[in-house]
Amino acid sequence: MLLLAAPLLFTASCKPGKVSETTDADAAQKVYVAPGKHDELYLFASGGFSGQLAAYGIPSGRLLKVIPVFSQNPENGWGYNENTKAMLNTSNGFIPWDDAHHPELSKTNGEDDGRWIFINGNNTPRIARIDLATFKTAEIIELPNSAGNHASPFCTENTEYLVGNTRFSVPEEGKDDVPIDTYKETFQGNVSFVKVDPKSGRMSVAFQIRVPGFNYDLAHAGKGPSHDWMFFTTYNTEQAHTLLEVNASQKDKDFIMALNWKKAEELIAQGKGKKTPAKYAHNILDENTHTATSTMENSVMVLDVKDFPELVYYMPCPKSPHGVDITPDGEFMVASGKLAATLPVFSFKKMLEAIKNKSYEGKVAGNLPVLKYESVLQAEVQKPGLGPLHTEFDDKGFAYTTMFVSSEVVKWSLKDYKVVDRIPVYYSPGHLSIPGGDSKKPYGKYVIALNKITKDRYLPTGPELTQSAQLIDITGDKMKVLLDFPTIGEPHYAQSIPAEKIVKNQKRFYKIEENKNPFVTSSEKDARVVRKGNRVDIYMTAIRSHLAPDNIEGVQVGDEVYFHVTNLEQDWDVPHGFAIKGANTAELLIMPGETNTLKWTPSKPGMFPYYCTDFCSALHQEMQGYLRVSPKGSSTPLKYGIGTKVEHQQ
Amino acid sequence: MLSIYVLPLWRIVLEAPQYPEGLEMQIWLTGITGNVDQINGLNHYIGMKHIVVENFWEFKVLPYLYGAIVLIGFLVAWKGSVKLLWVWLGILLAFTVFGLVDFYLWEYDYGHNLDPTAAIKVEGMTYQPPLIGYKQLLNFLAGSFPDIGGILVGIGGLIAAGVLYIENKRKNSLPRKSLI
Structure with a gap:
């Protein structure tokens, strides 16, 4: 009996095998950029809570420059000298720091054009424009009536607009001295549309749209057929104002909000907007005087969706969606419900049909239509992993989604929505970046996973450890890790672009x-x-x-x-x-x-x-x-x- | 021959570890262009005088002098006289020799007349760039060559010499009076 039990006990006590690390055997060769040679791509990674933007070379992972944006930088006097202090001015006075999340390359015809890169300030809502000829922050504009500028600064196909939406809904400025528990009645979301001058890049807040008081997490603009639309994820549609960890995770579904910005633009042109007082700073660094000026603006044009319900449609989406990403052809919206078991893919065509047929399953926030889940759904990617957050696309018809909880990148097909490959990353990736991966023409070749935790991956540096970026080769059927490198701050999101698009515009010195x-x-x-x-x-x-x-x-x-x-x-x-x-x-x-x-x-x-x-x-x-x-x-x-x-x- | 009014005559190139892309200076009939400011900036360490186009009387005279030579050339071609072509080639050669000697003297002046308070002083070192060819001057490799305009003038001279050579041969076998 005992003899019989022994092998059984032995097998039972065996630990199940872990997915092993898949490093490419030729990794060293693939990331080696010989001394004096240049990298193939620039990677612009946000510094997260460092407030800055860093430029790395890919595939080597070499840090090329830290571009000061929202934080003072004693290294070159940014925000300290008389020339640049004004760049950090806000309606709250001088602020030497912010939390910078999403770099967004300017686009022409839906492709990265290498002229500017924008980045959002999360904490004191702002958007910065960095000139890629000089690698200097050229402009910072504050967003009024906003808090937690997280769904930002995603741009439309020709950089007509940058968007900023409120992670924290707040009451209107000037009417905000109210009890917090009046949240449902007085708090609202606010979508800012920032116009970008196609020649100079100068930004201005064109209009704002008041939306229901949910939390708006991320956004992406449509392209091609969906050009006129901007998509946002929402969570806390429960409208909780305390213990969100529990109270905002109750509903089975939250929403993707589709917003017709072209229609909003028309309404504004027709004079339907309401000029509303608002105080916000607009800071510009002049390239000829090498000096910044800060102007305090005092009004903004506002549209309320309550008055124009045809501006927004809500699509139900499983549990607290985080990223909403649009396929290169502009036909499908991939939403990642961070607490969901499946990954829904919505069809833009079906969305238009559902709107036409009034295929509603109800209304939200009074009079705003919620489209039927089944009527807008294209497919659900089954068993993608745990904690899906963000998706980008390659040039061969595949999508790649980060799984925060199961700490992996999952590759799936846009043809049959089936998972074809998965690779562990170290650890807990947030965003990922494929060169041109959010554009109409992905460059492909690499996935760069942006990891929040590194634990044992590098030599220890006390309690505070680095965060990291991980370079993955996606040219073959199997994804393979090539390189793993530490970054400044938190590499919250990054965009990468072929080097020649930047190099050709470089300024060498000022005349x-x-x-x-x-x-x-x-x-x-x-x-x-x-x-x-x-x-x-x-x-x-x-x-x-x-x-x-x-x-x-x-x-x-x-x-x-x-x-x-x-x-x-x-x-x-x-x-x-x-x-x-x-x-x-x-x-x-x-x-x-x-x-x-x-x-x-x-x-x-x-x-x-x-x-x-x-x-x-x-x-x-x-x-x-x-x-x-x-x-x-x-x-x-x-x-x-x-x-x-x-x-x-x- | 007229090309050198729009093309540079001569060029001086400098290469150093810190200047992988090189520094270049073009000498025209009427002046100097290229990285003159950078070269002046560097030369102050060794006490070399600043290269200032206004200090060269040559650039005021050369366009006219050269114009006269070209004009004479046209006259010679019109006349079609071999004898006059000999004279013209002589003038062109004299002009070239004068140009090179003048160039050498300027180089000598710049290379030797150094500010005694210069920061970098190397015993016995002078900084005269080569007349033609390459020469190592401290961390810089200096090169001096005819540029496209200079080469074209050279070709012009060679054609004239070639014509004279052929004419000479022909005269020996079948004497003729005029050219072409």
Whole structure:
């Protein structure tokens, strides 16, 4: 008996096998970019709670640049110097940080065009535009009547509009001092449509649409046949205002909201919008003055769906959908219910028919039609995995969906909606990125999984561990892991684009003759120091390897000193830095042809050296100067100069 | 021959580890173009004078001098005289020699008359670029070559010489008076 039981016990105690890691045998070769060679693609990954955007090379995973967007960056003075402080201005005043989630490349005819990349600020609702010729944040616009700008900044087929929808529904601004438990009556969602000028890229809030007070998670614009529509996921259609973990997970289905933005645009053109007071900042960095201005806007055009119910239709979708992704042909909407067991695929054609036939299963929020699930459903992908979040598409008719809970990427066919392959990732992917994977023409080749947790994957770094991106080869039938690399902040979402689309537009330096900064010093002979009352303006030039002037006397404690430093170089890759001892701010990092201004109020008398902080040349260590600070009211005359030249006196 | 009014005559190229794409300077009949500012910026370390187009009297005279030579060339072709062609080729050669000597003298001046307070001083080192060909100057490899306009003028000269050579041969076998 015992003898019989022994093998049985042995088999029973055996652990079931885990799916093993499938690393490509040729992975090293496929990701190796030889020294001096360039990567095939740029990957722009958000820094999540770092507030910035990072550019990586793919397939190597090499970090190329961190582009400061919503957070101050002492490394180059972003948000610290007088030129860029205004970029971080909001209706709440100066804010040095945000939570940046979704990079969105500008599109022409539904394809990534490589001109700009947009990214949303989640916490204090904003959208930023980064110019991909300079890799600089060129514009930031705040969204009024918004909170938790998460369903943002997804763009329409020709970047006509960027969208921003509220993760947190809130009462209308100015009428928001109300008890929280009046949520169902007073809170509402708000879809902002931000118009993008096709030439300059300049953004403006064209109109806002008031929608029911649900949580709006993500969005994607239609394309091709569905061009006129924008799709949003909703959760918390229970409209809970406390313990959402439980209270917002009760209903079997939430909704995909289809919004006809073309119709909204027409209504606005017909003057049906209501001009509503709203305060929001619009910040622009001028490329000729190298200086930002912040303008406070004070109104917005509003349409309420209660008055125009034909603007929105709701499609039921299993349990708290997260991503809604549109197939490259614009025919199908894939929704990922993060708590659902299946993955529904909706048909745009069927949706239009259902609207025409009034195939409603009821109404929501008063008078808004809910279409019948069966009449809009194309198919359900069965057993996709646990916790589906986001889907992107390749160039061969396959879709790839991340599974947060079961920590894998699942490949399925758009022909028969059957799962064809799955690969574990490490760990818990949120978004994934396929080059052009949300566009009309996916480039394919790679999936980049963006992982929230890394646990044991790298050398430990104390309690706070890195997050990661994982590069997967999708050229064959089986997906294969090629590379796994740490990222800055949280790589919440990323978009990648063939390098040549970016490289051809690159700016190498700014022409000094085009510098329209009011404090520019375009020739060293004009370098000077000017005192007006207790304000001291220092017009300084930097060129290899000296700062002019480099001897300054006559500054007093309490003076407001402005260093306006112009980099006179006219060559690629010759920035100069500027820092002075005791300055309560970050350094300047001045690109060739630029003028940047550092403000300093000396708090004590003494000798204050200043120097170039960017190793610019063989004589970089000689690139320095002295500024003498005398006590307030002292009679030290203002004096400045450089070299053997007679010191000037004012 | 007229092409050098619209094409560069000569070029100087500089290569260094930090300048993988190279720096280039084109010399025209009327001036200098290319990365002159960058080259001036670099040259200040060794105390070389700034290259400023206005400082060269040649660029004011050369277009006219050269124009005169071309005009004479046309006259020679019109006259069809072999003798005059010899004279013209002589003028062109003299012009070329003068140009190269002048170029050499400028190079010598720039390469030797250095600011005594320059930051980089290498014992015995001068920075005269080569007249033609390559030369290593500290971290820079300097090259000096005729550019497309210069090459075309050279070809013009060679054609004239070729015609004279053929004419000479023909004269020896069957004397003739005029050309073409």
